[in-house]
Amino acid sequence: MDILGEIVNVDEYVEKLELQKNDIGFYKCPFCDYTNADAKVVRKHVKSKHLEEIEKELKKLESQKSKNNGKKQTGQKKQGKGKKQPKRVRETCVSTQERKDYVLFFCHNHKVRLHLANGEVLEGKCCCKDPYTVLVDVGKGDVVIVNKAYIVKYVPLDLEKL
Structure with missing residues (x-):
């Protein structure tokens, strides 16, 4: 019989x-020689009928x-954590999406020309809540x-207000 791990009871x-x-x-x-199609039933049988034999095995x-714990284990090296992983460097530059949001924040309620990804150009009053x-x-x-992801270029038309 092969029993894995530490057994307590x-x-x-x-x-x-x-x-x-x-x-x-x-x-x-x-x-x-007891046999059954269900493993759970066989385990119950073992627990009820062969309790003394199980205790001897334990x-x-x-x-x-x-005996194994009493002997000192030699030849084993301490395993270190190895090399430390380098720290991740955070990006200090502002992403393009943040720039778009920043520009649109100042263009709110102002006349703007928007160049879209399909080549269209829209002119009008911008509202970006x-x-x-x-x-x-x-x-x-x-x-x-x-x-906003579809916009390629913002051109503010009333620059004196900005």
């Missing part, structure tokens, strides 16, 4: 117990651990909503 021992399957696919008790495992879109009042009550 009988329940953990039974849970980590490796059950073997026979030819038909039924699980077999490692201590007797005592053997504990004695082996105590939304972080993603710009409202351009083209005139005669027509309002065009433009996504």
